[in-house]
Amino acid sequence: xxxxxxxxxxxxxxxxxxxxxxxxxxxxxxxxxxxxxxxxxxxxxxxxxxxxxxxxxxxxxxxxxxxxxxxxxxxxxxxxxxxxxxxxxxxxxxxxxxxxxxxxxxxxxxxxxxxxxxxxxxxxxxxxxxxxxxxxxxxxxxxxxxxxxxxxxxxxxxxxxxxxxxxxxxxxxxxxxxxxxxxxxxxxxxxxxxxxxxxxxxxxxxxxxxxxxxxxxxxxxxxxxxxxxxxxxxxxxxxxxxxxxxxxxxxxxxxxxxxxxxxxxxxxxxxxxxxxxxxxxxxxxxxxxxxxxxxxxxxxxxxxxxxxxxxxxxxxxxxxxxxxxxxxxxxxxxxxxxxxxxxxxxxxxxxxxxxxxxxxxxxxxxxxxxxxxxxxxxxxxxxxxxxxxxxxxxxxxxxxxxxxxxxxxxxxxxxxxxxxxxxxxxxxxxxxxxxxxxxxxxxxxxxxxxxxxxxxxxxxxxxxxxxxxxxxxxxxxxxxxxxxxxxxxx
Amino acid sequence: xxxxxxxxxxxxxxxxxxxxxxxxxxxxxxxxxxxxxxxxxxxxxxxxxxxxxxxxxxxxxxxxxxxxxxxxxxxxxxxxxxxxxxxxxxxxxxxxxxxxxxxxxxxxxxxxxxxxxxxxxxxxxxxxxxxxxxxxxxxxxxxxxxxxxxxxxxxxxxxxxxxxxxxxxxxxxxxxxxxxxxxxxxxxxxxxxxxxxxxxxxxxxxxxxxxxxxxxxxxxxxxxxxxxxxxxxxxxxxxxxxxxxxxxxxx
Amino acid sequence: xxxxxxxxxxxxxxxxxxxxxxxxxxxxxxxxxxxxxxxxxxxxxxxxxxxxxxxxxxxxxxxxxxxxxxxxxxxxxxxxxxxxxxxxxxxxxxxxxxxxxxxxxxxxxxxxxxxxxxxxxxxxxxxxxxxxxxxxxxxxxxxxxxxxxxxxxxxxxxxxxxxxxxxxxxxxxxxxxxxxxxxxxxxxxxxxxxxxxxxxxxxxxxxx
Numbered sequence: 048x049x050x051x052x053x054x055x056x057x058x059x060x061x062x063x064x065x066x067x068x069x070x071x072x073x074x075x076x077x078x079x080x081x082x083x084x085x086x087x088x089x090x091x092x093x094x095x096x097x098x099x100x101x102x103x104x105x106x107x108x109x110x111x112x113x114x115x116x117x118x119x120x121x122x123x124x125x126x127x128x129x130x131x132x133x134x135x136x137x138x139x140x141x142x143x144x145x146x147x148x149x150x151x152x153x154x155x156x157x158x159x160x161x162x163x164x165x166x167x168x169x170x171x172x173x174x175x176x177x178x179x180x181x182x183x184x185x186x187x188x189x190x191x192x193x194x195x196x197x198x199x200x201x202x203x204x205x206x207x208x209x210x211x212x213x214x215x216x217x218x219x220x221x222x223x224x225x226x227x228x229x230x231x232x233x234x235x236x237x238x239x240x241x242x243x244x245x246x247x248x249x250x251x252x253x254x255x256x257x258x259x260x261x262x263x264x265x266x267x268x269x270x271x272x273x274x275x276x277x278x279x280x281x282x283x284x285x286x287x288x289x290x291x292x293x294x295x296x297x298x299x300x301x302x303x304x305x306x307x308x309x310x311x312x313x314x315x316x317x318x319x320x321x322x323x324x325x326x327x328x329x330x331x332x333x334x335x336x337x338x339x340x341x342x343x344x345x346x347x348x349x350x351x352x353x354x355x356x357x358x359x360x361x362x363x364x365x366x367x368x369x370x371x372x373x374x375x376x377x378x379x380x381x382x383x384x385x386x387x388x389x390x391x392x393x394x395x396x397x398x399x400x401x402x403x404x405x406x407x408x409x410x411x412x413x414x415x416x417x418x419x420x421x422x423x424x425x426x427x428x429x430x431x432x433x434x435x436x437x438x439x440x441x442x443x444x445x446x447x448x449x450x451x452x453x454x455x456x457x458x459x460x461x462x463x464x465x466x467x468x469x470x471x472x473x474x475x476x477x478x479x480x481x482x483x484x485x486x487x488x489x490x491x492x493x494x495x496x497x498x499x500x501x502x503x504x505x506x507x508x509x510x511x512x513x514x515x516x517x518x519x520x521x522x523x524x525x526x527x528x529x530x531x532x533x534x535x536x537x
Numbered sequence: 538x539x540x541x542x543x544x545x546x547x548x549x550x551x552x553x554x555x556x557x558x559x560x561x562x563x564x565x566x567x568x569x570x571x572x573x574x575x576x577x578x579x580x581x582x583x584x585x586x587x588x589x590x591x592x593x594x595x596x597x598x599x600x601x602x603x604x605x606x607x608x609x610x611x612x613x614x615x616x617x618x619x620x621x622x623x624x625x626x627x628x629x630x631x632x633x634x635x636x637x638x639x640x641x642x643x644x645x646x647x648x649x650x651x652x653x654x655x656x657x658x659x660x661x662x663x664x665x666x667x668x669x670x671x672x673x674x675x676x677x678x679x680x681x682x683x684x685x686x687x688x689x690x691x692x693x694x695x696x697x698x699x700x701x702x703x704x705x706x707x708x709x710x711x712x713x714x715x716x717x718x719x720x721x722x723x724x725x726x727x728x729x730x731x732x733x734x735x736x737x738x739x740x741x742x743x744x745x746x747x748x749x750x751x752x753x754x755x756x757x758x759x760x761x762x763x764x765x766x767x768x769x770x771x772x773x774x775x776x777x778x779x780x781x782x783x784x785x786x787x788x
Numbered sequence: 789x790x791x792x793x794x795x796x797x798x799x800x801x802x803x804x805x806x807x808x809x810x811x812x813x814x815x816x817x818x819x820x821x822x823x824x825x826x827x828x829x830x831x832x833x834x835x836x837x838x839x840x841x842x843x844x845x846x847x848x849x850x851x852x853x854x855x856x857x858x859x860x861x862x863x864x865x866x867x868x869x870x871x872x873x874x875x876x877x878x879x880x881x882x883x884x885x886x887x888x889x890x891x892x893x894x895x896x897x898x899x900x901x902x903x904x905x906x907x908x909x910x911x912x913x914x915x916x917x918x919x920x921x922x923x924x925x926x927x928x929x930x931x932x933x934x935x936x937x938x939x940x941x942x943x944x945x946x947x948x949x950x951x952x953x954x955x956x957x958x959x960x961x962x963x964x965x966x967x968x969x970x971x972x973x974x975x976x977x978x979x980x981x982x983x984x985x986x987x988x989x990x991x992x993x994x995x996x
Contacts, residue, residue: 066568105897106928108920113934119856121852123852123855182851184852222576231796253818255818255887256890258890261811261814262890264806264811268806287575294576296578296579296582306590313809319860321869323879327605327615330615345582348583394867399896472868521566612989640877643873648873652871
């Protein structure tokens with residue numbers, strides 16, 4: 048095993064051996080991970096287009112309203128499912144597999160099966176999305192894909208999950224890094240979630256509002272126990288990796304991981320406060336949502352203290368910039384979520400655009416931005432080429448960042464105003480619509496910015512695959528990094 | 538290098554491979570410049586974080602205990618610590634018409650007449666201090682019941698204001714005791730005070746107007762003599778059978 | 789935390805706790821709720837749906853109505869749902885045992901529909917589905933014209949024809965708009981949405 052000192056003498060035999068090993072791992076991961084990345088970017092474009100249609104229909108109801116397959120009630124779930132399963136999950140799988148392979152120091156063997164799984168994942172998403180537009184949506188939130196699509200996804204995932212867990216099983220002995228725990232957990236939790244919800248809501252449906260409980264246990268845990276761990280695993284890897292510093296505290300990592308595992312899964316009912324459920328279930332979720340302050344503050348401290356003294360990295364590293372932006376959004380969205388779950392506040396925000404602002408801050412501001420950062424790091428190592436244009440990365444970042452901030456602000460303010468109007472019995476219902484309408488316009492515009500960012504990213508990605516642009520010896524950065532006096536960590 | 542991840546690599550084996558195959562050439566520039574993989578620092582957890590966490594745990598316990606309805610599956614309101622299980626089977630005596638009436642009113646009537654009973658100017662007539670509700674002038678409780686049973690349409694005058702809308706019939710939806718309760722409720726709310734309407738009275742009027750399929754108009758109702766409910770004190774002198782002159786309806 | 793068995797156990801147990809509480813427990817207690825019989829009237833509560841209304845649920849699901857409309861009435865101590873007239877009492881688990889799936893919804897871009905069957909008759913629902921912006925000024929509800937057929941009147945006008953349409957897609961002279969089977973089923977389902985009955989676990993709301 049390479050010692051610390053050896054790894055920082057770049058030309059030592061052991062250090063070179065490390066690099067060769069990484070090259071081998073990257074080579075083994077190339078096709079499966081690029082397949083997942085390529086698929087995810089494709090679905091990101093589709094999902095963005097569907098989002099724009101749905102968003103502008105809320106301001107222009109007669110837009111595209113003559114065809115059944117384009118009605119808002121179908122386009123909106125089509126958007127949700129393509130971005131969750133097509134973009135976010137595929138990106139998360141790609142990043143997760145690469146991270147796990149690198150950290151466990153195990154090449155991906157028999158990758159052809161993973162490639163088949165990836166192709167079937169795409170088929171599942173395609174069939175499911177077309178099914179929703181055709182009118183076969185199940186109208187179960189986050190699980191709208193019709194019954195002929197979900198088994199494809201499940202079987203495809205089975206292969207992916209097995210790889211994720213097997214890599215951990217055959218990892219190099221020694222210290223296990225925090226990202227590995229998060230990834231192992233995510234790969235184990237997702238199939239349990241998916242299987243349970245399919246059985247209890249689709250194959251053998253349970254009766255009554257219990258469906259709502261299982262539904263939102265599933266949906267919230269996809270966020271918190273599938274996407275969040277992958278996002279955090281990436282942040283925990285990329286931040287110290289890029290700046291060359293250790294993570295601040297192993298103990299905080301432990302506290303953060305286990306408190307997330309314990310509390311997050313109880314949150315689901317906070318989507319249904321005031322709903323037809325026994326009081327104790329709602330209260331348990333309210334409590335668990337507030338307890339989430341513990342893992343979130345823990346992770347925030349850990350990341351912040353790691354970054355302290357190294358914030359200049361944000362000036363030159365695209366990966367760091369996207370990742371830190373995402374990590375900040377994680378803290379913000381979680382704080383918001385904990386407060387939103389308090390019943391006296393929830394009575395105003397429930398059923399409003401405020402919730403949508405929150406969900407986009409989480410899935411886009413946190414998860415998607417971290418995925419972008421990870422991809423900017425990983426893709427060069429898979430294709431043997433550097434990103435052709437720092438300018439395109441810059442455009443991607445700013446359009447996406449301004450887009451999500453604008454989206455969050457407009458939906459939050461609009462949601463509060465809508466909520467206040469809905470709360471007052473003396474106010475006509477239609478006023479809640481009229482007052483929120485200008486904010487929805489701003490949301491639509493923000494969506495245009497984000498879609499532009501995605502198109503730029505997609506073009507850039509294709510350029511990477513085709514080795515377009517000048518061949519570079521140096522990484523594509525926003526600016527020249529300020530050289531350090533020493534490379535050894537404290 | 539071995540393809541089997543089960544076999545751990547020894548340093549010597551790898552270094553031998555390295556020099557023999559010039560594998561370094563395969564390693565891309567990005568990997569050459571990469572930092573070492575992330576590792577852990579070992580700063581302790583700060584005391585204030587632990588204190589904060591414990592404080593939250595304490596709050597969590599208190600909140601759960603006081604907002605969980607005794608952890609019962611049939612208690613839905615968290616502000617009930619325990620519930621005595623009174624259900625449909627328990628006979629609580631005759632239901633209070635004001636309570637039932639308020640429930641009916643909230644469910645069916647507030648959409649138009651509003652929770653305040655003030656209606657919407659120009660659209661839905663008010664019930665507060667309304668002669669139609671209190672049985673003043675030519676109005677009787679039989680008219681009121683007929684309106685609820687068969688509906689009302691066309692130009693009407695309420696408290697000197699003109700209205701011209703259509704009220705849906707509720708005879709098929711509401712039972713006699715519900716109609717009696719809601720009429721009692723509106724006659725005794727928002728400052729109104731008038732004798733209650735009984736389910737028997739409603740049943741009698743329902744039978745009388747069983748053949749009526751269309752909604753009533755003001756003119757039709759005025760043609761029918763007013764019938765008042767019995768009160769503990771004799772009502773004021775009733776008008777003669779002649780209907781009062783109908784004011785000219787506005788457009 | 790370097791050992792797989794320990795990690796695995798922790799990952800399993802933390803997840804299993806919420807799975808037990810939020811999935812298994814509702815399955816055992818709420819997921820097998822049965823209708824009750826009202827002691828006074830002998831009614832089965834909640835009332836079963838007619839075949840047409842049951843089919844209407846599928847139309848409701850296929851067209852994603854729940855993304856704008858919720859179907860739950862929150863209690864008075866926690867919201868103003870009852871004061872606003874959404875229903876006489878909060879909804880409880882048993883209210884939903886006829887729904888497949890359960891359309892609780894999480895958005896009120898449009899009004900809550902728990903008791904919509906009490907507010908509007910079939911004729912209004914058809915008009916509203918066909919041209920919502922004409923029926924409610926400023927409404928952003930999409931038009932569901934594809935659930936209807938505009939056709940030439942053959943012989944006598946159909947009994948199903950929708951009356952009172954005024955918008956740009958209203959029938960011209962000699963034309964009529966009739967609902968498809970899907971539209972009829974959907975409206976039957978909407979009319980079935982009413983909770984004007986009491987349940988043992990749903991106490992009378994005493995609004996202040």
